[in-house]
Each structure stands twice: as C-alpha cells, then as structure tokens.
Amino acid sequence: MSFHFIKPDTKIDFIGLRFYAFALSALMIVIGLVSLGMKGGPRYGIDFAGGVIIQAKFEAPTKLDDLKKSLEATNLPGLVVQQMGQDKDNDFLIRTSTTDETSDAVQKTVTAALNKDFAGTKYAFKRIEMVGPKVGEDLRGKALEAMYYAILLIAIYISGRFEHRWMAAGLMAAGLFAGMTALQYINAPQIWLVFGALAITLVLCFVLKLNYALGAIAALIHDVMVTVGIFSIMNKEFDLTIIAALLTLIGFSLNDTIIVYDRIREIRGQRTDETLNQIINRSVNQTLSRTTLTSGLAFLSVLSLYIFGGQVIHDFALAMLIGIVVGTFSSIYVAAPVIATLTPPEDHGTPQTGAIKTAKAKA
Amino acid sequence: MYRNLRWRLLLTLAVMTVALALVLPSVPGIHKTALGKILPDTAINLGLDLKGGIHLTLGVDVDKAIDNNMASMGQDIKASAREENLAVLKPTALPGPRLEAVLVGADKQDAFEKLLQKQFPNLKIDAKEAQPEDRVKYLLSMTPDYKKYLAKLTLDQAVKTIRNRIDQFGVAEPDIRRQEGNRIQVQLPGLQDPERAIAVIGKTAHLEFKIVDDSVDPASLAQGLVGPGRELSTIVVRGPKGQTVEQPIVLKKDAVMTGEYITDARATIEQNNNQFSVSLTFNARGAKVFERVTEENIKKRLAIVLDGKCYSAPVIQDKIAGGKAQITGNFSQEEARDLAIVLRAGALPAPVSVLEQRTVGPTLGQESIDAGIMATGFAAIAIVLFMAVYYGAAGLFADFVLLLNIVLTLAGLAAFGATLTLPGIAGIILTIAMAVDANVLIYERIREELRHGLKPADAVHKGYDRATLTILDSNTTNVLVAIILYQFGTGPIRGFAVTLVLGIVMSMFTAIFVSRIMFDLYLSRRPADAPVSI
Numbered sequence: 001m002s003f004h005f006i007k008p009d010t011k012i013d014f015i016g017l018r019f020y021a022f023a024l025s026a027l028m029i030v031i032g033l034v035s036l037g038m039k040g041g042p043r044y045g046i047d048f049a050g051g052v053i054i055q056a057k058f059e060a061p062t063k064l065d066d067l068k069k070s071l072e073a074t075n076l077p078g079l080v081v082q083q084m085g086q087d088k089d090n091d092f093l094i095r096t097s098t099t100d101e102t103s104d105a106v107q108k109t110v111t112a113a114l115n116k117d118f119a120g121t122k123y124a125f126k127r128i129e130m131v132g133p134k135v136g137e138d139l140r141g142k143a144l145e146a147m148y149y150a151i152l153l154i155a156i157y158i159s160g161r162f163e164h165r166w167m168a169a170g171l172m173a174a175g176l177f178a179g180m181t182a183l184q185y186i187n188a189p190q191i192w193l194v195f196g197a198l199a200i201t202l203v204l205c206f207v208l209k210l211n212y213a214l215g216a217i218a219a220l221i222h223d224v225m226v227t228v229g230i231f232s233i234m235n236k237e238f239d240l241t242i243i244a245a246l247l248t249l250i251g252f253s254l255n256d257t258i259i260v261y262d263r264i265r266e267i268r269g270q271r272t273d274e275t276l277n278q279i280i281n282r283s284v285n286q287t288l289s290r291t292t293l294t295s296g297l298a299f300l301s302v303l304s305l306y307i308f309g310g311q312v313i314h315d316f317a318l319a320m321l322i323g324i325v326v327g328t329f330s331s332i333y334v335a336a337p338v339i340a341t342l343t344p345p346e347d348h349g350t351p352q353t354g355a356i357k358t359a360k361a362k363a
Numbered sequence: 364m365y366r367n368l369r370w371r372l373l374l375t376l377a378v379m380t381v382a383l384a385l386v387l388p389s390v391p392g393i394h395k396t397a398l399g400k401i402l403p404d405t406a407i408n409l410g411l412d413l414k415g416g417i418h419l420t421l422g423v424d425v426d427k428a429i430d431n432n433m434a435s436m437g438q439d440i441k442a443s444a445r446e447e448n449l450a451v452l453k454p455t456a457l458p459g460p461r462l463e464a465v466l467v468g469a470d471k472q473d474a475f476e477k478l479l480q481k482q483f484p485n486l487k488i489d490a491k492e493a494q495p496e497d498r499v500k501y502l503l504s505m506t507p508d509y510k511k512y513l514a515k516l517t518l519d520q521a522v523k524t525i526r527n528r529i530d531q532f533g534v535a536e537p538d539i540r541r542q543e544g545n546r547i548q549v550q551l552p553g554l555q556d557p558e559r560a561i562a563v564i565g566k567t568a569h570l571e572f573k574i575v576d577d578s579v580d581p582a583s584l585a586q587g588l589v590g591p592g593r594e595l596s597t598i599v600v601r602g603p604k605g606q607t608v609e610q611p612i613v614l615k616k617d618a619v620m621t622g623e624y625i626t627d628a629r630a631t632i633e634q635n636n637n638q639f640s641v642s643l644t645f646n647a648r649g650a651k652v653f654e655r656v657t658e659e660n661i662k663k664r665l666a667i668v669l670d671g672k673c674y675s676a677p678v679i680q681d682k683i684a685g686g687k688a689q690i691t692g693n694f695s696q697e698e699a700r701d702l703a704i705v706l707r708a709g710a711l712p713a714p715v716s717v718l719e720q721r722t723v724g725p726t727l728g729q730e731s732i733d734a735g736i737m738a739t740g741f742a743a744i745a746i747v748l749f750m751a752v753y754y755g756a757a758g759l760f761a762d763f764v765l766l767l768n769i770v771l772t773l774a775g776l777a778a779f780g781a782t783l784t785l786p787g788i789a790g791i792i793l794t795i796a797m798a799v800d801a802n803v804l805i806y807e808r809i810r811e812e813l814r815h816g817l818k819p820a821d822a823v824h825k826g827y828d829r830a831t832l833t834i835l836d837s838n839t840t841n842v843l844v845a846i847i848l849y850q851f852g853t854g855p856i857r858g859f860a861v862t863l864v865l866g867i868v869m870s871m872f873t874a875i876f877v878s879r880i881m882f883d884l885y886l887s888r889r890p891a892d893a894p895v896s897i
Contacts, residue, residue, distance in 0.1 A: 003753045008814055055727070104558050126727040128557055130720040135420060138544075139853070146851035153843050161836065241786060244848055244856045248793065248863070251844035255797075255837040259804070262833045290807040297749065297803070298796035301742035305792050308741055310734030312412070312727070313785055320793075 005296075006289040014284045014332060015277040015340050021333035025222055032229010042232060045239030046129060048143070050136035051078065051097045052106045055127040056114070058090040062121065067092055070117035074109050084311050091126070091311075106130075143243040148197045150247055151217065152176055154254060155201050159213040162261055169213075172204045206342075215338035216257050219330040220250045226326045227319060236315055245319035252298065253327025256291055257335040263287050264336065276348040280336050288332075295328040368887070371880050378872075379767065382774035389777065405777040410784035411721070412855050413735075415728035416552035417560050420719035421525075425545045426460075428517040428713035429510060433460040436483065440464060443482055449475055452498075461489065462503040469497050485509035514545065520712040522547055525564055527708035532563055532701075546718065550854075557722045559701065567670050567714050568705040570622030572656065572688075573614040575664035575676050589613050598666070598673040599693065607693060612673055614666050619656045624649020628706035630699035633691070639699035640691040641706065650686025658682035669702075735788035742792050743769070746799055754806055755896035760881040761802035764873040768798040771869040772862060781865075784858030794866025797841065801874030804837075805830040806897055819895040820886050827879055834875065838867050 036042060046053055068081045071094060078097025085091050096106055107128060114123060131139070152173060159169035179200040183193055198221060205214035224246055231238070263283035272279065302324060306317035340348075389407045393399045411418050437454030441464075444451040450467040457463055466475050472491075479486060490502040505513075518541055525547065529537045538550040554560055576593055589595050598612045627644040645653055657665070657679050666676040667690050674692040694702065747765065750758035772791055776783055809826030817825065842864055849860035886895070 008810070057726070104561060107558060124724065124726070125722075126724040128720065128722040130717070132422075132716075132718040134422070135719040142851045146847050149847050149850075150844055153847065154840060157839065157843060161839075240853060240856055244786060244852065244859055247844050247848055248859075251841040254840040255800070258837045258840065259833060262836060286811070287807075290803055293753075293803045293807070294796070294800040297746055297799050298793070300745050300749070301792050301796045304742035304745065305738045305789055308734055308738040309789065309792075310731050310738075310785075312731055313734075313789055316786065316789060 004289070006292060008289075010285050010288060011281070012285060012288075013281060015281050015337055018333060018337035018340070021329075021337070025226070025330070025334060028226045029222070029229060032225060032232060035229060035232040039232060039235075042228065042238045043235065044136075044140075045237035045242075046095065046131045046136070047239040048136050048140045049097065050131050050133040051095060053127065053129040054094045054107065054110055054125055055084065056092050056094060056110075056123050057126050058092075058118070059122040059124075060090070061088075062090050062092075062118065064092065066117070067094075070113050071110065074113050076106065076109060139240060143240065144194050146243065146247060147194055148180070150250060151197055151201055151220075154220070154250070155205065155210075155213050155217055158216045158254075158258075158261075159205070159208075159210040162212040162265060163210060165208075165210065168208045168210055172201070172208060172210065172213075175204045176200050211339050211342045212261055214342060215335040216254060216261075218338050219257055219327075219335040220253060222330045222334050223249060223253045223323060223327045227323050230322050231319065234318075236318070239315075241313070241316040242319050245316045245323065249320060249323030249327050252324065253330055256295065256328060256331030259287050259290065260284055260331055260336050264339070276343055277340050280340050284332055284336055291328060291331065295324055299324050368880065368883055371876070372884075375877050375880060378771070382767075382771050385774035385777040386770055389773070407773060407777045408780065408782040409728075409732075410782045410787070410855060410858050411550055411552060411728075412723050412785045413728050413732050413783065414552050415555070415723050415725035416550065417554045417557050418719075418721040418854065419549040419551075419557075419561070419564065419717060420542070421521075421547045421549060421565065421715045422718045423518055423521050423545045423547060423711075424714045424716070425514045425517050429505070429513050430456055430458070430460045431713075432513055433462055433505065436486070437462050437464060440479070440483060443478060444475065447474065447478055449478070451475075459504060462486070462501075464501050464503065465494065466499045466501060467497070469493065469499050472499055475501075479503075517712045518545060518547070521715065524709050524711050525549065525715075528563055528704055531704045531708055532560075547715070553725075555722070555724060557720055559697070561717055561720070563701050563704060565715050565717060566705050566711075568622070568708075568710045569670055570625070570706060570710065571618035571668045572620040572653075573616075573618050573666045573668055574660055575666050576613045576615055577664065579613045584611060584613065592616050596666070596668065596671070596673045598676055612666065612676060614668070614673070618668075619660075619665075620649070620652050622706060622710055624652065625706055625709075628703040630694075630696065630703045631689075632696075638691070639694040639696050640689050641694070641699050641703050643688045643690065643706065645686035645688070647686070650684070653686060653688065654682055654684045731785045735785060739769075739788060739792055739795075742795055746795060750799065750802070756885065757806055757809075757882070757895070757897040760878050760885070761799060761806070761874075763881065764802070764878045765795060765798055767877060768794065768866065768869050768873045771873065772866045775865040775869065776862065779861075781861045782854070782858050783862070784855040786855045787858030787862040790859045790862030791866060794863060794870060797838070797867060798870035798874060801830075801834045801838075801870050802878060804834055805874065805878070809895075809897055813895075813897070818892055820891055823882050823886060823895070827875070827882075831875055834871065838871065841867055 064081065064083050071079055071081055076096040078095070080093075080095040082093045082095075083091070084093050094110060107125070155176075156169045156173050159172065160166040176197060180193060180197060183196045198217075201217060202214065205211075205217065227246065227249065231242070236242075260283055263286055264280060267274075267279050267283055274282070299321065302317055302320045305313060306321055309317055384403060385405050386407075387393055387398070388402045388405055393402065434456040437456055440462075441451045441454050444466075449471055452465040452467060454462060454464040466472065476488070479488070485506055486503045487506055488501060489504050492500045492502075494500050522539055522541055526537070526539050529539065529549070529551065534551050534554055536552055538548075540548050542548050549564060551560060576589075579589055579593070583589070584595075587595060592615060593613050594616050596612050596614050597609045599607050600610055624645040625643050626646045626649075629642055630639055631642045632638075633640055661679050661681065664676040664678050666673045667688075668674070669690070674690050677691075690702070743765070747762045750761045750765075752758070754761065769791065772794060775781070776787075805826050808830045809822050812822035812825045813819070845860045845863040845867070849857050849864075852860060
C-alpha cells in the first residue's frame, strides 16, 4: 500500500552510462570556466571586494531609472543600483566600490542626492554595509582557508573510514601539509594555495591508491566547480554566505556519496561472485530510492527557503538548490564510477578470478 | 525485544520537558501568561541581522600609540638627564619607532648610558655616532617585549574607553570584544544611526589647551611661515550674519594642558544665543594646573583644540580658579551631548578607523524573522505531508520526531546561549531535511529487509541496526564542514554552523533513539506477523 518512486528492482547500468555522465560534467565545467574567464573571475560581493551597500526603501512609487539617474550624478565609483523584490516594494539596493571613503561619506552623498531629487518622498535605509579593503582581503583569505581545511579533513576522513588506511590518510595529510608550507614559503598567492592543495590531494590519493577518497574529492570538486560556473553564468555575486552554501553542499553531496560507498563496502564484504562494476551498479541502484528521496526532500525545504526566506538569504538558497541537484548527480555518476575507472583491471574481479582468489586465500 | 522500553520512554519524556522549558520563554508574549511565571529566563538570543543594530569592526592604530609613547619618552629622557646635569638636545622620534637624541659632552657617555639603563630599561641603544662640537648622537629603539606590552595596553585601553562611551550613550547589551590584528568588534543591538554611533565611538577625543601666538604678522602667515615651536591651525569663527568662516590661527606647539584631568563634561545651553556648548570640570590637580596656566597667560588667547581642530580661543581675562572651563563651538544639542560623553569617557589611546560596518534596520530584521518563520513553516509542512503519505504510520513517527528535532535544536540554542541568525534559520531548514534523511535511510532499509522476507519486528530491528552506522558515517562529514564554517565564519555564518551541528546531533537522538521507541510501541501492540505500515 505504500508508495514507491523508485521500483525496488530498478537496475540501471550506471557504470555503463558513466562516460556520457563524464562528458556532461566536463561540458558543464568547461562552460562555467569559459564564463569565469570571459568575466575575469568570479564577481565578488562587498564581503570580498570591499565597498558599500545601502538598501533604501521608498514609501511612494519610485522608478529604478530615476534613482539611477539621480545617483549617477554623484559620481560614486562603481555604482550599481538594483531593484529588490517586486516593483510595488520600492526597495532598492545601492552599491558602490568606494573603499577609500568611509561609509559615512557615501551615506551622506546618497542622502544628499535623494533629498534633492526625491524631495517629498519618504525613504529609509533598511541596511547599510561597508567592508573596507583590509577586511575584504581577510575575508577572502578566510574563505579560501576554510575550503582548504574542508578538503583536508574530508580526504583524511574518507580514506581512514572507508579503506581502513589511517596510515595512508595520515601520510596524505602530512604530504598535503608539507606541500602547502612549501607553497606558502615561496609566497604563492592564496588562490593558488587552494588549487595547489587540490592538486596535491588528488595526486597523493592517486599515488597512495586511496580510490574512495579520490572519488569523493573528485565529486566535490565537480560540485563546487559546476555551482560556481552556474553562478557566474547567472551573474550572481559571491559573498560569505555563498561560501557557506558551497561548504554545506560539499557536506551534503558527501553525505550521498558516503551512503553509496557504505553500500559498496557492505556488498564487497559479502562473498559475491560479482565484478566490481556489478557491485557498484547494485549499490547505486539499491540506494537510489533513498538518494532521490533525501535529495528531493532537501530540495523541497531549500525551495521553501528560496521562495519565502526573503531577499537577504535568496542567493544562499539558490546556491544550495543548484548544489543539491549537482551533488546528487555527482554522488551517482562521479564518486562511484571513479572507483571503477581507477581500480586496475586485475582487481575488478570476474566470477572466475574471484573463485581463484578465494582458493588462493584458502591455500 | 522491547526491553527497557519504559525507561527509554521516560528518558524521552524528560528530554522533551526540559526542551520545552528552554524553548517556551522565547515565544513572544508568553511571560504575561500563567505559564510564563514558572518558566526559566532563557530566551534565544537573536543576531543583529534579525534584531536590527550596528556591527562595527574598528582598527586601532597601535603604531601611532607606540610612536606617541616614544615621543613622550624622548621628553622624559631630556628631563631626567637635566636632573643629572646632562644636556640632551633635540630628542626626536623617528618612524620605526626609533628615537634620536644628542648628548652634549662626549665624556658624559657613561653617565648617560647608566641613566638610560636605570630609568629607561625598555630602550636599547642601536647606534651612536660622534658629532662635531664634542657631541654624541644616539639612536635608540624599543625592546620588542615592551612594544608588545604597549600594543596590548593600547588595545585594552581602547576597549575600555569604547565600552565607557557606549555605556554612557545608552545601548542595551552591547558586545565589545578584541579581535586579532589590533581590531575591536563592536555590536550595538537596536541602534539605527551608524553615523552618530561612529562619531561617538571613533572620536579620539584628544583635548589640548594651547596658547595662541598673535604676534605672527599676516604676511608670513600667508606663506605658512610660523616660526619654531609654533603650528598653523584653523579655527571656525562666526561672522556677523551667523555664517561660519574658517580662519588660520597660530598656536604654540606644546600644549599647556590636556584633557586627562577632566572629571565631568556636560552639554549646556548658552543663554544669549541658544547655542550649545560643553562645560568641563577638572579634578583638583587639573584645577591647579588650569589656574597656573591662566595666571601666566593673562590677556593672551587660550585655544581649545580637540583632535587637532581648534574650536574656540577666548582671551584669558583673569586667572581662572575652581577648575571649570567651557568649549564653545557651533554645536547642536546632539553634538554637544555626544562630545560631552566622549570627553567624560576619556580619550582613546590611539586613533581608530572603521574597517567594517553593517547596519540592519528594524524593519529588515523583522522582515527576515517573518520570512524565516514562513520558510521554515512551509518546509516543515511539505515534508510532514510527504512523509505521512509516502510511509504511512512510519511516516507519522518520522513527522513527530522531526518536530521534536526542531524543538530540541531551538532548546540547544537557548541552553548554550548561542545566537540565532538568518543563516541560522536556513540551517534549521536544512536540518529538517537531514533529520528526515536519517528516517528515510532507516525506513528504506526496513523496506529492503521486508522484501527479503523478514518478519516485521525483525526487519525493523535489522533496519535500525544497519542504518545507524550509515547515519553516523554520513553525518560526520556534515559536522566536519559545520565545524570548519564555525572556525572561519563571521557572526551570521557562525549562527548557521551552530544550528547545523545542533540539528544534526539532535537528529541522531530523535531519528535513531526516539523513533525506535515509537516503532517498538507500535509493534508491541500487534501480532508478530501483522504487516507494518511503512
């Protein structure tokens, strides 16, 4: 009497489809990178770039164009005026890239312009934010540092937990730490530190044959790159909350990945005559119902946040929505197939070799 | 099979009671009801983004304070040397900070160095150089320990002064704390006017009294030639029609008195022109100094200089005893009041600058709260309905523990005194999804086991056992990420990390422990092989 979205006997050949999936992922990443390249990198919000934001609400109908015209006359650098919410809200976001002037000065300039051009219309500043260049730089550094530690901890956790190779995990951590120290020593810019950390982690995982960790990290790099790419295409700004969203979706996507890995580990533990590809297929299929349900429900709740949660949290919710879809895709099509692709053919096992191995073990 | 059921039930009920007692005080208006009287006072703190208020990050110019200290040490060296019959010329503070001083008489080096060692142990001699006319030039610098000590002292003093000013300004529950990198974070809930707050907090308020030198002729004044020991400043004067004009004024460089003796400052209204001014009261020592200064400078003008800007320069008619003075300027009532606060609370040991400012108005805060409640409500309703339809009776169990999870998360916030921010609400919404995930994992597993032909009770048992490890595994990464977010995030993001961790931890309890009890209760009342609704 109960419902099923995914039929219990679903048998999709995920491993067989993996190259199509890889191609799709690669395409998404390339499109994102092209967008980033054309726009000269991600579009930073004031958290990272520094600047001033003033959110002003008018009590009478006000046109965006009028407001723009009025403020453009003030010659504030990097001025951007946007409408918030719907037309009837008369809510506007004024942003400048001013960093050498104080927020006071900007506020005064804006107030003067509004009082001159919108005399008689009442307005209030709902929000004023100013981030100085120094703080912006610090926050950028902190965000990158957070990303770096996330990669490190996750890599260690996955290799230790799933391959019972805490030694190898520790070795990788030490290697990563050494590599990072070396990069810092030569004063590499912070953005290269993160790329460096990623590269070192992937190489170390490969050399140490930590395939599960490699799969998980490949999946999360995939998630972040695709989400960042889509954000760039949509011309959205990156600020602290978006970094929080990226980290959260890393955790979320890993959650899915771990469920699949757990099942692979469980089935491999049982003595079966299946090849690795069959095991992975079976694991993904068996957990598919749970994966779609959980992701669907998470999508539903974040959708509620996106629709009702208000303007301040809007972009965070958007990043999470994209991330949940991408993360679910990557858990199924990236994390598990990477294991299949990386495991050398002789370890894949066929019904025959599996039997031989068992015999050898007995002997 | 159902052993300890009673104890498990009791524990759950106890946890629920405590949680409700922690959460209910945060419900608006509850304190007026009969229930409100027995509830504890543990309302959940709201972050500035929900409550409205001003967040400031201030940078303290510690180097400037150290430079100032070096300059005054130069004067001290000169004075101490004179007492020992040593002549030290031109002590000059250089960037670094270093100090240059010239000793007259090369044969007095030993005596001078002994004096330095004894009275100025925080200075060390970097270099000395013989100069013509039997002089020796010394280059001194501070020991690193002393520099560190000064930096700490400056920051402590700055925090203290800022706290003083804010207290007098009248802000409920301000939060002022030191941060690394010579920064101070200030949170002012409920305040709306950042301009005024910054004016009060950020003013150095270095008050000096200086004697005006009216002997400089206008021609050399125009060229900026003011002679040694003098400085050029500007003073705002009111013209005959009430307009204000800035005029140059020449002051003697050395202040005759500073604001350190002020015990009280008040805004007062001037009787003749309805302008506001600030009246000062000095302590006994200050009164004596002020009396001497005014006595020595009768018929001269005394300039009142605040942060390098001259406010007024009245002519001293007679010596002023009693320790009172007045700063007149073209102040509005608010300006005079704020200036009085600042002077009362004392000067900042170093200039501060605003590095970051975030102000959220009360309307936006309330909008965010409403939107957050709305979004949480819709997410919860959608998931509750879905689970009930998809899993039947088991879905209802999941729904119950889901609501319990939200209550427990909020209770955790109240118990730990954590702050709920808007991203924190987003965190609660995400935990709803993650808490349900735990139940979905268990239920899918039970369905699998049922398909393998297990009896309902065995399937439930096995499903819970198998899924528990998986839930622990998968939640660990979420907790790892949340901890990293907490470590590196700022206020609102920290709120997000906190609710995420609380929600995940609570979901382990609710999904694994509590929902199991409900299942056991459900199964214990029906025949062993009756089909379960899942």
